[in-house]
Amino acid sequence: MPSRCMLLCLSLLLSTGCATSRALCPQEGGRPWHEVQSTHFRIQTNLSPEAATTTALELEKHRRALLLAWGTDFDPPGTVEVILLRNLHELSEFTQGHAAGFAGTTERGPLLVMGGNGYLLEDSPDLRIQTHELAHYLSRFVLLRQPRWLAEGLAQYLETAHIKPSTNEVVLGRANGWNLGYVREHGWLDISELWAWDQKGLMSQSEQQWHYASSWLWVHYLFNIHPERMEDFQLRLARAEDPKKAWEASFKGVQDLQGELRTYVTSGRYSVLTMPLPPVPPQVDVRPMANADVHAVRALLYLRSPGERTGEQRLENAKREVAQGLKEEPTNVNATILATLLGKDTVPMEAVRALVKAHPDNGRAWDLLASRLAAEGEVKEAEEARKRAAELLPNDANILNSLAWHYAVTQEPAKGLSAAQKAVALSPGSSSILDTYAALLFQLDRCPEALGMQRRAMDMLHERTPDAARQELNQRLQSYHAKCGGTASAVTK
Structure with missing residues (x-):
């Protein structure tokens, strides 16, 4: 039986461990949090500023390594959001030990979540999903149309990118051991079957594995055996040519690909x-985070992390964190936006107006106000709020897209065209942004352009896109076809 002293020591150990093993805000006993901004990454973390800065630069190197797939001069704009916790034990509070990291999206764009310093750069299979998502994000800046087999095969091809520490050289194209073992055991799908992937609905897990592994194999094989034709194929997709026609032109005359x-x-x-590895920009800015912002991060982690929690449990935990954040800072922008996403009725209009009054130069606050005004039918005031948000964040593709969609809804397409065009230029691989631009073109009776843009939107749907969203975009595409054939159809979103 343990002695009283042993029990007391255990109690002290557990109590101090609890304070240090959870990613809490400083007011609750956690470590200080910082926001670290490099040229292409925005990291929210409870690591020390020095360690977080090192990680930001490592991420910049990793991004630059992936970009070498399209040449040394390719360097698109855009920022990736990252949440970086001190260690995997802290992350397990949210993932329940089911992942060493994960990837997702927020209203700002792609999101990478990691536990520890620099894990993304190691060859851990648990973290390849983050490299996979980063590869998807970057490829959409250059390949303006992507059949699904190419998008997934290319992302898996780039998953194995490696930077040699001794020489600072990048190695691309290493074999994906899991995929290779899978196709050797189960065989692989013919390229004609992979082309049909875009039209498939829900599939079993084994069917998905077969499609992913086969896609990787075909991409790896084509890069090795037909590099010139593969380069031509990508150049055609970069010009937004129809993917199937581009394939036929690039691989015309090749016999027996399956046999090869x-x-x-x-x-x-x-x-x-x-x-x-080309040099990466060394600029990194570090600023402390408010406690309310930390609670917003924790809420987001509860919502998006993989694990066994039910949807209700995730929502309950997230609401608790957001409520605490707003208690500490009632006009915190991040916490208020999350509270609105968790339930529109939880944040009254007066609180949203107070948010804008407290942060008159915050474009995201104005964007939130615009959304609430639009929901209540205040069209003119919503338009002014959208315009103000776009003025404050002129290079935010999602803010510009919201302004453009406002004019699509109000049937004033000429007013929204400029914002839509700029949003597409900033984020050419976003299905939502392409969809908005297509809707405006459709309303302007520029039918061939609308069709082309909507096809691009369909091509760029992410592998995790719900079937309902795919169907919605496809229905609009069919309505555009009907218009071109002489039958007018309404566009709704």
Whole structure:
């Protein structure tokens, strides 16, 4: 039986461990939090500023390594959101030990979540999903149309990117061991079957695995055996050509691809691409985070983390964190936006107006006000709020898209065209943004352009896009076809 002293020591250990093993805000006994902004990443973290700065620069290197797939000069704009906790134990509060990290999206764009310093750069299979998502995000800046098999195959191809610490060289094209083992055991789908992936609905887990592994295999094989044709195929997609027609033009005259692929798998011989890593911008800004912002981060983690919690449990935890954040700072922008997303009725209009009054130069606060005004039918005031948000955040593609969609809803397409065009330029791979631009073009009777843009929107749907969203975009595409054929159809969103 343990002594009283042992029990007391255990109690002290548990109590102090609880204070240090959870990613809490400083007011609740946690470590200080900082927002670290590099050129292409915005990191919210409870790591020390020095460690967070190092990680930001490592992420910049990793991003630059992936971009080498399209040449040394390719460097698109945009910022990726990152939540970085001190260690995996802290992350397990949200994932319940089911992941060493994960990827998702927020209203700002892509989101990467990690536990520890620099884990993204290691060869952990648990964290390849983050590299996978980063590859998806970057590829959409150059490949303006992507059949699903290419999008998924290319992301998996780039998952294995590696930076040699000794030489600072990037290695692209290493074999994906899991996929290779899968196709050797189960075989692979023919390229004609992969082209049909875009039209498939829900699939079983085994069917999904087969499609993913086969897509990786085809991309890896084509890069190795037909590099010139593969480069031509990508150039055509970069010009937004129809993917199937681009494929037929690039691979015209090639005989028995399936037979070549069988030999490729059997031989196991392939080459990798090794290139020096170009320099990355060294600028990093660090600022302390408010306690309310930390609660907003925790709420987001509860909502988005993989694990066994039910939807109700996630919502309950997130609401608790947001409520605490607003208690500490009633006009905190991040906490108020999350509170609105969790339930429109939880944040009264007076609180949203107070938010804008407290933060008159915050574009996201104005965007939130615009959304609430639009929901209540205050169209003119909502328009002014949208315009103010776009003035404050002129390079935020989502804010510009919201302004453009306002004019699509009000049937004033000429007013929204400029904002839509700029949003597409800033985020050419966003289905939502392409969808908005297509709607405006449709309303302006620019039918061929609307059709082309809507097809792009369909091509760029993410693999986690719900079937209902795919169907919605497809229905609009069919309505555009009907208009081109002489039958007018309404556009709704």
